[in-house]
Amino acid sequence: MSQFYNLTQIKEVLKKLQPIKDIEEGFVAYSEGKTRIPPVGEMIFEKPPGDVHIKYGYIVDDDYYVIKIASGFFESPDSNRYTSDGLLLLFKKGTGELVCALLDECHLTNVRTAAAGAVAARYLAPKHIDCVGIVGAGTQGRMQLEFLESIIDCRDVMVWGMNQKELDEYLKYMEPSDYNIRTTLRTEDIADGCNFIVTATPSKTPLLPADLIRKGTHITAMGSDTPEKKELDPRILQKADIVVADSISQCLLRGEIHHALKAGVLKKEGIVELGNVIVNPKLQRTSEEQTTIADLTGVAVQDLQIAKAVYHALVDKNKSQAT
Amino acid sequence: MSQFYNLTQIKEVLKKLQPIKDIEEGFVAYSEGKTRIPPVGEMIFEKPPGDVHIKYGYIVDDDYYVIKIASGFFESPDSNRYTSDGLLLLFKKGTGELVCALLDECHLTNVRTAAAGAVAARYLAPKHIDCVGIVGAGTQGRMQLEFLESIIDCRDVMVWGMNQKELDEYLKYMEPSDYNIRTTLRTEDIADGCNFIVTATPSKTPLLPADLIRKGTHITAMGSDTPEKKELDPRILQKADIVVADSISQCLLRGEIHHALKAGVLKKEGIVELGNVIVNPKLQRTSEEQTTIADLTGVAVQDLQIAKAVYHALVDKNKSQAT
Secondary structure, three states: OOEEEEHHHHHHHHOOOOHHHHHHHHHHHHHOOOEEOOOOEEEEEEOOEEEEEEEEEEEOOOOEEEEEEEEEEEOOOOOOOEEEEEEEEEEEOOOOOEEEEEEOOOHHHHHHHHHHHHHHHHHHOOOOOOOEEEEOOOHHHHHHHHHHOOOOOOOEEEEEOOOHHHHHHHHHHHOOOOOEEEEEOOHHHHHHHOOEEEEOOOOOOOOEOHHHOOOOOEEEEOOOOOOOOOOEOHHHHHHOOEEEEOOHHHHOOOHHHHHHHHOOOOOHHHEEEHHHHHHOHHHOOOOOOOOEEEEOOOOHHHHHHHHHHHHHHHHHHHHHHHO | OOEEEEHHHHHHHHOOOOHHHHHHHHHHHHHOOOEEOOOOEEEEEEOOEEEEEEEEEEEOOOOEEEEEEEEEEEOOOOOOOEEEEEEEEEEEOOOOOEEEEEEOOOHHHHHHHHHHHHHHHHHHOOOOOOOEEEEOOOHHHHHHHHHHOOOOOOOEEEEEOOOHHHHHHHHHHHOOOOOEEEEEOOHHHHHHHOOEEEEOOOOOOOOEOHHHOOOOOEEEEOOOOOOOOOOEOHHHHHHOOEEEEOOHHHHOOOHHHHHHHHOOOOOHHHEEEHHHHHHOHHHOOOOOOOOEEEEOOOOHHHHHHHHHHHHHHHHHHHHHHHO
16 A cells, blocks of 8 residues: 655655755756656635645656645635645556655645755856845745755845744744844845845745846745746846746746746747756856846656655665664 | 545445435536636656546535546556556645545546436436447446446446457446346447447547437447547537537547547537536437437546545544444
């Protein structure tokens, strides 16, 4: 019988894994055309408001396929109280057997998203970062910093949140980290003071003013994963030297690139794909003057990679306990 | 924690349920516009060949949403050895909590499909059936007869199968039933000898010759659920008096109606939807002279209805065992 694992069991084995490496390999396979990833499935709910995304697919020369279900619901149309949930299902190709169900309560989605941010930073961040800007003081705003720790040297951080309570909680949570964190309620402070910025909010209106973004800045925009959500002024993409999509086909329909294309300030031909950036140094940042954007909408190959890694670690653990 | 149920547990409670009623109510809700059912998600595999379908959606004034995963794989490109598998996931709206996972190994898909056949028969079958024709001696070919038992009076059946071995197995399996079953290896015998026919094969080429179909016959075509599969000569739909789709929007893309539209022998305006047929006697068969077709591609609302019914029965069983 198939195996079901809860969040505690998943977190236990995650410690020993290298998700950044797994996710990076996934993006390369994706951009090399070695995956089959159908368009994202989507259910929209009005009352109570929310959405469910189904991301699924497989790598051609691989034994598995993945189906990932992630939901986000607001308690009521007016509340900011948000619940995310979901699970990852790993199946065996050729039989359709359910290999494992990872009841991760959305944690693995957060992990693979934060890992993608680290991958983008590895190839696109300026060498010298004055200050890291984090827009959004939620779970992903925290996890981005955790995953960036092994990639960048800078330890000075400015975080923007919706209110002081959220920021105080953020500071408290991040206290054990090595980062020196200041907080702000003005996104202008981030645009002005940081040359490496991550946006991680569910905003539907641009948060960063284009004119204040400094030349040479890198921005990873990861909050926007639907056709409606939008964190960046499209002019930021217009002025950028390098615009990277995690998936070009997906970014035509969702996220920041989608909005910039619709606004007519970006051309499809001007976009490069993260998996290609990883393997081709010419597509990476080559000077401190370049302004770079990574638009991450979340691709099923990330879910596949993290599900496989966790599954294999769980099997190994079970084996070692059995002997 | 969510509950996982295996096939044995599911079959145990199924005995007490009335799936035909549940499925009928689902079709009515669907045709009344009370559901939100996105297009079917699909993964196609080449090596080994197979496909996975993801059907999902919800009824607006209901507490749940469903995601159903069904896979079918051939062992090799040449083999006829086919494995189907899958599971149904029922979630709570507003939180995204997984209410239950029904590891049904495709059985509930078979049940809701057979129940849909019974619903179609209730409103479209001629009053006097000489002989029931079953095209396809697989699981669905058996289950159709089981579910028709409470709907039609005729007990004479002719079954077509690919080979005598398959037909012998069919006869053996159906021995305890009240049906008098003959077998044939020629689909012409079915077309010629039966005025109520169910096709339940994964064929990609038409099986029934249009010219032999008798006036007044009803055909339920349920094998074709992809854009490629096709069991009926489009001329059969051309000559029919009533053509019913389980879902018009889905049948534009998959199944027999899709092929007939593509061949230009059927008009979209000429199709009626099963949920509307159920509530409107004017859309049902009104004479023994009418030739009627029901094209069933399988709609997520069926999966939702069967998942809810099974889940509630499992909860009731657990409660009664606890007291």
